[in-house]
Structure formats: structure tokens, C-alpha cells
Amino acid sequence: MNIQEDINYHRIADAIHYIQTNFKDQPNLDEVAKKVNLSPFHFQRLFTEWAGTSPKKFLQYTSIEYAKKILKENQATLFETALETGLSGTSRLHDLFINIEGMTPAEYKNGGKNLSINYSFTESPFGNILVASTSKGICHIAFAEDENKAFSIVQNQFPNASFTQHLDLIQQNALYIFNHDWKKLNQIKLHLKGTDFQLKVWETLLKIPMGQLSTYGTIAKQIENPNASRAVGSAIGDNPVAFLIPCHRVIQSTGKLGGYMWGTTRKTAIIGWEASKINIEQETDFIK
Structure with missing residues (x-):
């Protein structure tokens, strides 16, 4: 300095x-x-x-x-x-x-007193996940090795909300991303709360193409705060919607994976899985 x-x-x-x-x-x-x-x-x-x-x-x-x-x-x-x-x-x-x-x-x-939240547990290629939604859209996705602990995290965010264990249409549409419909990502509704800075970072993450990676520094530049790499890292760490908002696609500029809320092993698996899916699609298109 x-x-x-x-x-x-x-x-x-x-x-x-x-x-x-x-x-x-x-x-x-x-x-x-x-x-x-x-x-x-x-x-x-x-x-x-x-x-x-x-x-x-x-x-x-x-x-x-x-x-x-x-x-x-x-x-x-x-x-x-x-x-x-x-x-x-x-x-x-x-x-x-x-x-x-x-x-x-x-x-x-009121702690979300008048808010109704549906939630469900389902298997993904990377383990059990909890998906929660309001009438406005997906409000939470997390990998859930311990279902009770995962559910308590959502309850703590909205302690007075009404929770119903139910797989609704909003959740079903979001879960298609694990199959083949990631090109329809813009059709999935999200109900997020966060600071303007966090929302801007999460929006930028959504623009990272599947099968590709970015860095904390690049994200900072894209939101026009080139010196805010650490703040970007904090916002990524606060991402409430696993996989759908692809914080796993952000790595360090040195090439190291960096941290991941749900474990670096899972992050590595997701990155590899997405790359293989893209390769399969490209090979299929070439054959056609």
C-alpha cells in the first residue's frame, strides 16, 4: 500500500x-x-x-x-x-x-406472520435438498444432509410464517434445472430479500453460463465495483438459493476453487457435472 x-x-x-x-x-x-x-x-x-x-x-x-x-x-x-x-x-x-x-x-x-411458505425435500445429483417457496417464487434452496437443521434455518428467517410441507408448481419448475431445462431459467420466479449490493451480485451470478466459471474480481468489475472483491465474496456466501443462483461457478483468480457453503467437494462435483452436460449437448448437436 x-x-x-x-x-x-x-x-x-x-x-x-x-x-x-x-x-x-x-x-x-x-x-x-x-x-x-x-x-x-x-x-x-x-x-x-x-x-x-x-x-x-x-x-x-x-x-x-x-x-x-x-x-x-x-x-x-x-x-x-x-x-x-x-x-x-x-x-x-x-x-x-x-x-x-x-x-x-x-x-x-411479525417474523413473516402473514407469509405462507411451502417447502419440500427432494434428491438431487448432489444430495438431498430443501426447497422453499412463497406465492412470489423460490425463497430458499439448500443442500440438506440434516433435514431438521436445514428446516430450522428457514424457520429462523421467518419465525412466525406458516409452513406447509408441499411440493408446489413453483418448486417443480425450479427443480427442472437438475434435468435439462436450464435454458428456461428466466421462467423461474425468485422471491429474495437482500441489500441492493447482494441482489446485484446474485443477479450477476445468474448471467454466468452453465459450464463456465468466473472469479470474484470479475464479478466485482461487472457490478462496477472493481475493488469490492471481498464484499462480493461475502454476498456470494450469503446466497440463499443453492445451485439455482450459481455461486459454485465463482472461483479464485489463482484457479483455486475457493470456499463453498455446502463444501468444496460438492462444488467440484457440480462444476464437473455441468461441464459434462454441456459436452454431451455439444456432441449431440454435432451429430445432428
């Missing part, structure tokens, strides 16, 4: 500390930039490069984490939570939750 990079690092570290300390005042871009002696334009660009997100989004993430804690632990009203978080009213709190969590603050507080 050269002298200028060291200066920039400490500036962004100071900015992050300032936002985390003063988020209840909801400081704007100009205020934070002034604290680190930069113009708003230069600060915006520098912060995004180092933190992987804009100062405004970082403030929103900090605010919503605090709001979630209040709603969950203190059982505060939505109005009290908005004021305590430094927001002007419940409408801003509502918008914040919709944009980042994919649900209203009331839905979060």
Missing part, C-alpha cells in the same frame, strides 16, 4: 466510523465528506471504491440494522423505531425496509 492509498484507507475508515456513530442524525453526503476533508464528488467515488457501496447505502444499512434490533428486542412501535433511528417518520422506515429487506417493517416485526 503506497502513501496515497494509506491516506485514502484512513479517510474511509474515519468516514465509516462517523456514519456508524452519527447515523441517528442521518448525515448527508456533504456533511460526511467535510469530516474527511474531501469534496462530495471525490468522497462519493472514493467511498464506493473502498467500501463496495455508496455512503448513502452504507448509512441505510447501518440504520436498518439498528431498526431491526429495536423492532426485535424492544418491541417498539413503528413510529418509535423511526424516530429512534433518526428517520422523519414511518413512511421512510417503510421505504427503507422495502428497498433493503424486501418486506415491510411490520412484516419483519
Whole structure:
């Protein structure tokens, strides 16, 4: 790290500390930039490069984490939570939750009380999996060596939701990907909640062709955050939909496989299986 990079690092570290300390005042871009002696334009660009997100989004993430804690632990009203978080009213709190969590603050507080989730267990070429869906689409897929443990993870995400063990049409359409219909991937509905950054990373993963690989650095460049490889790695690690959102197709720039939530052995098997499927298709097309 050269002298200028060291200066920039400490500036962004100071900015992050300032936002985390003063988020209840909801400081704007100009205020934070002034604290680190930069113009708003230069600060915006520098912060995004180092933190992987804009100062405004970082403030929103900090605010919503605090709001979630209040709603969950203190059982505060939505109005009290908005004021305590430094927001002007419940409408801003509502918008914040919709944009980042994919649900209203009331839905979060109720733990998915009015949400109906179907789930089922089924065998895949790589082991038993749990598939869960709402009326909007697939919300969770995970390899499930221990079915009780796998189901408890989904329950913890929506502790008050209504769960029914039922294989519905949405799940059936998604499971076709293990057979031959990956070209119809755009027809599969997803119901995901995550930060804008996470959703952008997951969307980029969907664009990696079957049988091909990408790297964390490449994904970072594709979402226009070339210095955010570590943040990309974290977002990939938080992927709630195994295989369908192909985080297994991302490896390190050195050629090493890198981590995988469900084990590197399974990751290796999936990559090899996909490559063989593509080769079979290509050979069939050649014969025709």
C-alpha cells in the first residue's frame, strides 16, 4: 500500500466510523465528506471504491440494522423505531425496509406472520435438498444432509410464517434445472430479500453460463465495483438459493476453487457435472 492509498484507507475508515456513530442524525453526503476533508464528488467515488457501496447505502444499512434490533428486542412501535433511528417518520422506515429487506417493517416485526411458505425435500445429483417457496417464487434452496437443521434455518428467517410441507408448481419448475431445462431459467420466479449490493451480485451470478466459471474480481468489475472483491465474496456466501443462483461457478483468480457453503467437494462435483452436460449437448448437436 503506497502513501496515497494509506491516506485514502484512513479517510474511509474515519468516514465509516462517523456514519456508524452519527447515523441517528442521518448525515448527508456533504456533511460526511467535510469530516474527511474531501469534496462530495471525490468522497462519493472514493467511498464506493473502498467500501463496495455508496455512503448513502452504507448509512441505510447501518440504520436498518439498528431498526431491526429495536423492532426485535424492544418491541417498539413503528413510529418509535423511526424516530429512534433518526428517520422523519414511518413512511421512510417503510421505504427503507422495502428497498433493503424486501418486506415491510411490520412484516419483519411479525417474523413473516402473514407469509405462507411451502417447502419440500427432494434428491438431487448432489444430495438431498430443501426447497422453499412463497406465492412470489423460490425463497430458499439448500443442500440438506440434516433435514431438521436445514428446516430450522428457514424457520429462523421467518419465525412466525406458516409452513406447509408441499411440493408446489413453483418448486417443480425450479427443480427442472437438475434435468435439462436450464435454458428456461428466466421462467423461474425468485422471491429474495437482500441489500441492493447482494441482489446485484446474485443477479450477476445468474448471467454466468452453465459450464463456465468466473472469479470474484470479475464479478466485482461487472457490478462496477472493481475493488469490492471481498464484499462480493461475502454476498456470494450469503446466497440463499443453492445451485439455482450459481455461486459454485465463482472461483479464485489463482484457479483455486475457493470456499463453498455446502463444501468444496460438492462444488467440484457440480462444476464437473455441468461441464459434462454441456459436452454431451455439444456432441449431440454435432451429430445432428
